[in-house]
Amino acid sequence: MYKVLLADDERIILEGISSMIQWHSFGASLVGAVQNGMEAYQLILRERPHIVISDIKMPGMGGLELIEKVSRDHPSIRFILLTGFGQFEYAKKAMAYGVRHYLLKPCNESHITASLASVISELKKEESAERVKSDLELVRPHIRKHALQELIKGGKKAAEGYLRFFPERQTIELILFALEDTGRLSALQKLAAGILGSSVIASVRMNDAVVFAAEPSELIAEKIDRVKKQTEKQFHAVPAAAVSGRGEIGDAASLYEKARGRLAKQLITASCQPSVLVRKMLDLIQREAANPKLSLKWAARNVLYMNPDYLGKLFKQDTGEKFSSYVTKVRIEKAIAMMKQKNGITISSLAEESGFGDNPKYFSLVFKKYTGYTPSEYRKEKS
Template sequence: MYKVLLADDERIILDGIAGIIEWDSIGTSLIGKAQNGLDAYEFIMQYKPDIVISDIKMPGMNGLELIEKVSSECPSVQFILLSGFGEFEYAKQAMKYGVKHYLVKPCNEQQIISSLKEIIAEFKQKERREKAAECLKDELEHIRSYAANQYLEGLLTGVKNQAPPLAVQDKTINLILVKTDAATQSYQTAKEAFGSDLTAFCHLGDYAILAVEAQRNEEVLEKKLAVCFEGCQLTISRAGELRHAKDLFEEITDAYSESKHSALISKMVKLVRGELGNPHLSLKWAAKEMLYMNPDYLGKLFKQETGEKFSAYVTRTRVEHAMKRMKSRKDVSVSDIAEEIGFGDNPKYFSLVFKKYTGLTPSEYRKKQRGASVR
């Protein structure tokens, strides 16, 4: 029901219009009557009617002054002006404020109803346009979100079959890893918490991955996450561009992995990453030179917590690093990579270790990568 206010200083006209029109039958509701412009203005500010039927000449504030004031504060309010014969100059002034309906007294019931119906038709047409625009906006947002989510998933899984959406490809984001198995709930929760700041989302195994537009205040980000994913284990990356999400993901998965270990084993994991190029890196070297502990005891602890021997972990980390380098830098020689990851001047030994781990020599691995990129 569209709300209507009547304003006229003549009580007989005010009551006459109020009583003669069947307001409900045309989809309206008469919510008030005022006998001067000041009372009408106060009523409009408080109750926000959709339509005001107003006399031009009223005490306190005339109809034109009322329209001028209301049009700047409540521009959606539509007016039907009533005036005496020969007051067309007022009508011309009223048109400046968008008033289209001007009735000369004495006016009958049908004239007022006709004006009301025209205004209501305009309201409904505007509502249909706004609804259509909102539906289109929602559809475009859905398409954009889907494209961004697919792009993020492709970056993380290495399946680059999705072009980067222009609206998000250069965005600076924080990547957030949340351990949860409720994919739909996680997305809705993240969307409600971050709104348009949620740049992309995907679900990999038991992990929800959020790409959130980089927050100036990291405390705000942490508070939102604490509320949204209460009780879930989560890790936040440094800020970086969305197109570098793979690197950010690897960083936070490493950090997440470390968080599951004791302080000592986490320290050993960090030590391996920091000393990857050190040809002397071994359990004995780490125990003697860096951790000052018994190597046998350290090795036993490391195997208990990680399920992997320290030497095997070092080799795996080195080879995985080499694989990443071969993918990202096709111009770097095998010798340079071997030296970079601690094999010194012995690229042949590196090739043997690499083949044992991957089933391919470094050159075969590179050929396979080139073939994949051509396809």
């Protein structure tokens, strides 16, 4: 429902227009009819009408002054001016504020309804355009994501049609991130997008990496470092990262190849060393060896907050041993060290302090399997 306000110092004109127009037939409602500019201005501030039908000459504040004040703060409000004979010079001034509808007094119903219908039609077209623009803004990130993917896959010539979704000759750089645990790439993409911020134009998953197209910035290196630190804090793993260097959005395919090559070198180097996550597991075993609850599931659930199957696979891949076997080896080695340090320590105490709990028989069996001796035989043999 469009709101309309009338302003004219002649009561007969106010009453005539108010009564002769079937407002609801236009999808409109009359929210006020006042006789001077000051009242009109106050009512406009309160009601925020879509359309104001106003006389040019009124006491207190004329129509032109009213238009000037309202247009400054509320430019979307439309005016239909009522002018007397010889007042067209005033009307010309109103054109500077976008007023295009004028009615010569006395005006008949057909003239008023035609002007009103024209203004409402303009408002509807603008609203429709705004809705289209709003809808486009909602889908633009998805369009750009697909466009970036096609530009990377197909090259500039094959994906030329997608360039229209980016500013002409836009300069970008591609930033790639990768994790050993590819199941966490979506979470990494969200985390990195938050840190990289408004410089990101589009992002997409490509194979086992996350790709960001971003506006070049001197802060990129600092932001990438923040992504790495935050990823390690949350996922206990440091992502590999590479930057392509600067180029046009149309050259996304070649920029991707550059960054991909740099990323591959990092991944090869990282595969030759124990991962950060495995080092955390090794440290945990040394620290918690005396804890009888220590197991792969316990570590995954209470300390590392990750999938135990994935952790076990990663540990075996990097160390060549199962997690449980490594824990047993560490516990027996700690028991041997305690036997050397404390000559009179009992088997029960050894079992408890090396992580076997209140189970000296099981401790003795494991000790013999590992060393070839029972604890007592080992002590005699070494002494």
